[in-house]
Amino acid sequence: MDRTDMLARLMAEAREDGCDLMTLRAIVEEASEQGAVRALDRLGLADAKAGGDLGELRELLQAWRDAKASAWKAALHWLVRGAMALLLIGIAVRLGVGEVLR
Incomplete structure (x- = not known):
């Protein structure tokens, strides 16, 4: 039945x-x-393979989330480094370091 x-x-x-x-x-x-x-x-x-397929999809989704988070962290890290470099250059120009080096 x-x-x-x-x-x-x-x-x-x-x-x-x-x-x-x-x-x-x-x-x-x-x-x-x-x-x-x-x-x-x-x-x-x-089908019988559906459980394994779902497991693989979950792993793939977690890997995508990890990669996306890592990319955002790297971009933010580089942005902060660039801002710090510009700040140091601005301080150096303001103090006249270019004239001392000549």
Whole structure:
């Protein structure tokens, strides 16, 4: 008996005998399980290799996040270095270091 048959049987039971709490819970559980399987199938994640694929995608996403964070840190580091160099050049010009070196 597949999930569709199980859900149909539970629905028929609820219609005929009235619906008690256990039947309602079983209907909800079967329907949600069937919906989850359908969603995974539509996404192409219903095969046995899907778990490994998702693991690899998570690793790839984490590597991308790490690289992006590293690039921002490097850019900020170089920006601060450039600002400090300009500040030192400005101080040197202001103190007249160029005239002393001549």
